[in-house]
Amino acid sequence: MQVSIIIVTYNTLQMTKECIDSVVDKTKDVEYEIILVDNASSDGSKEFFEKDIRIKYVYSEENLGFGRANNLGFQYSAGKYIFLLNSDTLLINNAIYDFWKYMEEKADENLACLGCQLVNADLRPIHSSGAFPGVKQFADRIFNFTFWELYRVFKKEEKPILHDIDVDYITGADLFIRRTVIEQCGMFDPDFFMYFEETEMQYRFAKAGYKRRIITEPQIIHLVGASYKKKNHSLKGVIREMKSRYIYCQKTKSTLTGKLIAVMHLLMVPRVLLSRAPLCERKELIYLILKNII
Numbered sequence: 001m002q003v004s005i006i007i008v009t010y011n012t013l014q015m016t017k018e019c020i021d022s023v024v025d026k027t028k029d030v031e032y033e034i035i036l037v038d039n040a041s042s043d044g045s046k047e048f049f050e051k052d053i054r055i056k057y058v059y060s061e062e063n064l065g066f067g068r069a070n071n072l073g074f075q076y077s078a079g080k081y082i083f084l085l086n087s088d089t090l091l092i093n094n095a096i097y098d099f100w101k102y103m104e105e106k107a108d109e110n111l112a113c114l115g116c117q118l119v120n121a122d123l124r125p126i127h128s129s130g131a132f133p134g135v136k137q138f139a140d141r142i143f144n145f146t147f148w149e150l151y152r153v154f155k156k157e158e159k160p161i162l163h164d165i166d167v168d169y170i171t172g173a174d175l176f177i178r179r180t181v182i183e184q185c186g187m188f189d190p191d192f193f194m195y196f197e198e199t200e201m202q203y204r205f206a207k208a209g210y211k212r213r214i215i216t217e218p219q220i221i222h223l224v225g226a227s228y229k230k231k232n233h234s235l236k237g238v239i240r241e242m243k244s245r246y247i248y249c250q251k252t253k254s255t256l257t258g259k260l261i262a263v264m265h266l267l268m269v270p271r272v273l274l275s276r277a278p279l280c281e282r283k284e285l286i287y288l289i290l291k292n293i294i
Contacts (some may be wrong), residue, residue, distance in 0.1 A: 004079030010039040067188030067197035086173040095218030099176040115170030116135030116218035129167040172198035195244035261290040
């Protein structure tokens with residue numbers, strides 16, 4: 001088997017079906033399998049996908065989160081390469097073949113993984129890679145939350161990537177990885193539920209001396225955020241991201257840097273107090289901020 005494609009789904013039946021359809025429709029000239037991991041969906045996904053002969057369907061009795069669900073899918077994989085693909089993506093061209101061919105041709109370049117310049121539904125470039133986050137990157141995220149109205153005004157559009165480029169990390173929406181690298185460095189750390197798990201994994205790849213690269217040939221649409229439903233005024237997503245941020249810092253940063261980042265989160269407190277989120281969520285978020293400072 002040349003490529004094992006792992007897709008994780010959670011209550012996104014129609015979107016996941018369209019993702020799988022795009023893989024089957026666009027993928028040519030490469031041997032592949034599709035492994036669909038269902039994070040305990042309750043929208044009829046189980047009844048629908050367990051009959052789909054195009055895929056290996058793996059049902060989890062609990063929502064494992066992004067990383068652990070992909071780890072489960074990896075256990076069922078046989079491919080020389082592992083392609084992690086979000087359920088809210090659509091292939092525009094023969095992207096999987098392009099990734100596979102590039103890896104085969106660059107076998108001597110110590111490449112761990114590849115990704116591409118993702119685009120949104122309007123085909124505009126969107127976030128696809130980045131630098132390993134530190135104080136500056138986390139400050140930007142905190143500013144984003146605290147001063148959202150200003151952030152929307154001054155936020156810069158993503159610049160298109162015009163040539164192949166090595167990066168610190170590739171987003172988990174489309175991550176094409178050598179199996180041998182996973183066997184050496186491991187898959188996702190199970191301490192993460194969602195957010196920063198792909199960044200921490202690629203941090204380990206980097207420490208082992210492997211490169212991560214964005215290439216231009218593959219073309220994939222990412223319907224950002226469509227694979228999860230946001231509840232109005234809820235802070236659950238913010239809480240999950242902050243928990244993962246602290247875990248990432250503990251695993252990759254010095255104690256002093258971790259404490260500095262924790263203190264920076266105090267800027268979020270006024271916005272949290274004034275938000276219309278449920279009181280229990282506001283309390284949990286403030287407790288989380290204070291806990292990691294002390």
